[in-house]
Amino acid sequence: MTAPLTGLKVLDLATLFAGPLAATLLGDFGADVVKIEHPARPDPSRGHGPAKNGVGLWWKLLGRNKRTMTLDLSKPGGRATLLRLAAGADVIVENFRPGTLERWSLGWDELSAANPRLVLARVTAFGQFGPYARRPGFGTLAEAMSGFAAITGEPDAPPTLPPFGLADSIAGLATAYAVMTALAARDRTGTGQVVDMAIIEPILTVLGPQPIWYDQLGHVQQRTGNRSQNNAPRNTYRTADGDWVAVSTSAQSVAERVMRLVGRPELIDEPWFASGADRARHADVLDAAVGEWIAGRTRAEVLKAFEGAEAAVAPVQDVREVMTDPQYAALGTITTVPDDPDLGALRMQNVLFRLSATPGEIRWAGRPHGADTEAILTELGLTGPEIAALAAEGAL
Structure with a gap:
């Protein structure tokens, strides 16, 4: 079976996580992704986290389904080579600070002149314009600015940041979606366009209705730990054998099943039990009931009982x-x-979703720095002497 994005050519100029993840997702479904890295300064993700035998394991995930080449875009030969690559590409993903590509004469004017059908995805912390646009930034700042950290953690504890690249990952997903949207538009118009992706924005979207709550009601969501302001019981609970389970009661019927299961059916008749928000205001009572019942049983017993009651639980x-x-x-x-x-x-992890007729696949894990440089340049039509000249210039 032919993967759905077979024939799509993507140049991944980005580093670390949001932009490269978007390119990975496209590669997982058949796109020909070429990862372009600086000859002396490879993508820092190659060195993030644990390594085995000197090989970065995170890169094996993030770099999968990508061919790799080196190119110094600040060199004249590097600039000319990128323009030749862009002429045959469908998508470029980059995350340089705004103005960097323009300083190298590789901005949208030059790239779109080389290929009017090109989609240029620009992924930065703050976007291409505005008072913060030229600041350095990472996903951590988005997690702080968006309100995520402010609502995460215990009420009497500091705002809490996630221990992984949450904002970057959300932005990577959003960028892949944005690229496909721009490509769909190109199918109608015949021309490409710029995708301006600010990492601070997608995480704000997934935080839900906080802006409209504040706009209409002046409501500011507070930190509640594992509890929810919208329903209860909703928490993690320790089992008799020292493990933990999570319980959710977003549906009224599930909340009622849980209370019957834990032997507290009388709470269902309380006037406040009829809505999730009112239950949340009585979370102390509900957590005590559920927590006591769970604490008297092993995790296996809890999971089996909840499954039998058709109540929502997970280890x-x-x-x-x-x-x-x-x-x-x-x-x-x-x-x-x-x-x-x-x-x-x-x-x-496998590809992100399953397609019934044209599934994606992992064809290979992340390849070494510059492993495919000569092959890619040869495909581009460069001769041996031309490749040698680029190397002599320091562009490779």
């Missing part, structure tokens, strides 16, 4: 349990990439 799992979870196994969420030249067989 709190770390990655060890994720790797063996039967539902993830059934979905194929963790897959094996065989025959990696650096590490042999390795396991990682």
